[in-house]
Amino acid sequence: MGAQLRVYRGRIKSVKATKKITKAMELIASSRIVKAQQRVDASLPYTKALVAAVTAAASNSPGAHPLTAPASLRRRAAVCLITADRGLAGGYSTNAIKEAEGVNSYLRGDSVTPVAYLVGRKGVSYYRFREREIAAQWTGFTDQPTFEDAKAIADTLLDAFLKPVEEGGVDEIHLVYTEFVNMVVQRPVTKRLLPILVEEKKADESTGVLPLYEYEPSAESVLDGLLPQYITNVVWNALLLSAASEHAARRRAMKSATDNAEELIKSLTRLANQARQAEITQEISEIVGGADALASAK
């Protein structure tokens, strides 16, 4: 006897240790969400100014730019998928991967070959396990991306877009990332990165007449310079939002893990108490029985 009780005590100890870890991860993730959100907010002025400039330049420039013109025949499309580097974030990576799978099958339905560009270790291992081809991959920064990371990704994607399809280029680029709606809701979304969908604005009521810009050196070269920056910024934004989502997803996953651990400890403690009581009862009845036997033997 006593073995039962020892087993329970051992399990309680192990669950408690796990709970400590998940609790710590939950706290770390919560503090990082705030930081990640601040980074998203800090990038807003740049995004706003850039979108305004691109809209103005695109609306005023004559003819189509190679980055805005849709291909007449779509054959290959890049799907850039942003996932997490580490697990323990609930369904965060899985949901993004699922969204990308949806995009892939949709593209295949249009007889377009999807080409994978992956960000984050989880996406890479998913593709590698299924022995699929990966065109390019970036890992190691998904929880705290820097602008240089975004630039590296955007440059690679632009290169692929500007190359002819015969040499391994693509006709379209789709970006799959996770939008941070709020602390509880994160939604995987797909955005077409290239060819760019620029909303050409005609003079509307709210802003009055669109200013007629003077371009230096020319509208085309300004657009040439602006659009790659715009792409980089969209990627940068997606990385920031994904990072915030990743932390939020991790926080929630770790919170429920901690809650479950607490529940488990509670029920295990009950069982351990029961076992202890049973042991004591048994001991008493053994002593009483023993004393009875001694008394009757006399």
Next chain:
Amino acid sequence: MAVLTVSLVAPDREIWSGEAEFVSAKTTEGEIGILPSHEPVLALIADGAVVRITTATKESIVVAVHGGFLSVDSNKVTVLAQTAEMAADIDVVRAQAALERARATMDDKAAAAARRAEARLRAAGSL
């Protein structure tokens, strides 16, 4: 007199914003100076350029900007910079070391690094 509302933004933060009377920058075409009531302009800023802002309180702000745009529209000036550093934040010794290092290795990447370092030194007033 009208003033310019200037905002200088980098991808990860807003570097400076406020009111100013004069902004000068180097575009790919050459120096451009902007006073209030300037016509709308969208210009590419040259690599390794220095942007000077004279604020409404006659203070002078100098910023090293690398790769970006300048847009002017109804007295609103926006400078979009891929990287930007205020003159006050520039470490002259480090920039100088970076410049020498970049000059020692002669390739395209080093040339860009050299231009960046030069811009930093120019902004800090020691070149």
